[in-house]
Amino acid sequence: MSKAVFTMKLEPGLRDAFMAEAEASHRPASQVVRELMRDFIQRQREAREYDEFLLSKVEASRISMRAGRGRSNDEVEAEAAEQRAELLRKADATGV
Numbered sequence: 001m002s003k004a005v006f007t008m009k010l011e012p013g014l015r016d017a018f019m020a021e022a023e024a025s026h027r028p029a030s031q032v033v034r035e036l037m038r039d040f041i042q043r044q045r046e047a048r049e050y051d052e053f054l055l056s057k058v059e060a061s062r063i064s065m066r067a068g069r070g071r072s073n074d075e076v077e078a079e080a081a082e083q084r085a086e087l088l089r090k091a092d093a094t095g096v
Helices: 012-024 029-066 073-094
Strands: none
Touching: 012 029
C-alpha cells in the first residue's frame, strides 16, 4: 500500500484529547483516523444512495399519479380509518 501524508490543523486541546484516547485504546492515532475516514465515506455513500432511491420512488409516484393510477390522500386516509374501525370491532368482539 502506498502512503500519503495528510496534514490538518487542529485545536491543541482536541489534538491532545484525541491522542490520549487513541493511546488509551492501544491503537495508533493514524489507524483511528483511517477508521473514522472510512466510516464517514460509507455513511456519505449510503446517504447519497438513499436520497437517489427516494427520489426515484417519488418520481415513480408522480408518474403514477399523472397516469391516473394513484390514490388521493383522502382516499388513503378513509381506507385506513375503515381498517382501524374493523380492527376495533374485532378486538371488542373477542374481548381483547
